[in-house]
Amino acid sequence: MSEGEIPQAEDLPQEDLTEEARRLFAGRVEFLLSAPSLQYLPDADFPEVAFAGRSNVGKSSLINAVTGRKAIARASVTPGRTQELNFFEVGDPTQFRLVDMPGYGFAKAPVKVVERWRSLVRTFLRGRVVLKRALVLVDSRHGLKDSDRDMMKMLDEAAVGYRLVLTKADKVKASELAAVAQKVAEEARKHSAAHPHLHITSAEKGMGIAELRTAILADVRS
Ligand SMILES: Nc1nc2c(ncn2[C@@H]2O[C@H](COP(=O)(O)OP(=O)(O)O)[C@@H](O)[C@H]2O)c(=O)[nH]1
Numbered sequence: 001m002s003e004g005e006i007p008q009a010e011d012l013p014q015e016d017l018t019e020e021a022r023r024l025f026a027g028r029v030e031f032l033l034s035a036p037s038l039q040y041l042p043d044a045d046f047p048e049v050a051f052a053g054r055s056n057v058g059k060s061s062l063i064n065a066v067t068g069r070k071a072i073a074r075a076s077v078t079p080g081r082t083q084e085l086n087f088f089e090v091g092d093p094t095q096f097r098l099v100d101m102p103g104y105g106f107a108k109a110p111v112k113v114v115e116r117w118r119s120l121v122r123t124f125l126r127g128r129v130v131l132k133r134a135l136v137l138v139d140s141r142h143g144l145k146d147s148d149r150d151m152m153k154m155l156d157e158a159a160v161g162y163r164l165v166l167t168k169a170d171k172v173k174a175s176e177l178a179a180v181a182q183k184v185a186e187e188a189r190k191h192s193a194a195h196p197h198l199h200i201t202s203a204e205k206g207m208g209i210a211e212l213r214t215a216i217l218a219d220v221r222s
């Protein structure tokens, strides 16, 4: 570094992390496998961040936006039917994995399907030692639903820290967005494992995506 280019010390870590996150996600990102049950999980040899949320909340779209790929995570054909955990690797060599968790909250699911989902997700959350953080996605138009509260409770009980992420922020007016954000943040404060910072994103417009990339990298390094 030449003279005159010395950065402010207090700015360094966050800026470095943001740039590193940008570079990592612009590099190798690869679909690894789809695990229909826990016996098919990959070895727990890299840190992981899991994406959770109601079906149709925009989970696949957010994974695509964060990784800068058009369709690495496919939009599910039949909402609520996918019950697999999908793993993606980031980095060359691999540094961490993203996990696309099966969606929840679908209205007409048979009791058996819901029970199977619950058991799969709960066992994964409790036993996955490399899971550094979960992201709980919440639709900006709807705010928290009881199924989200259920998910948050499962995470609290499994002691898996999570970030709340509002999706589809482009779909609501700024005033509505602010009101929903305030309500969600307020409720998050009552949950022991919820991160205090609320992320507001739009996969469509790219809003909040760089910040989320940086947060994910910080989480896998923690
Ligand atoms: N306007 C808008 N639509 C979105 C956004 N993210 C997702 N969607 C749409 O919401 C629907 C569900 O998205 P998808 O990613 O498949 O949700 P998933 O079921 O949670 O994986 C699709 O029609 C997406 O195009 C967003 O940021 N803005």
Ligand SMILES: [Mg+2]
Pocket (backbone or CB within 6 Å): 059, 060, 061, 074, 075, 076
């Ligand atoms: Mg999906």
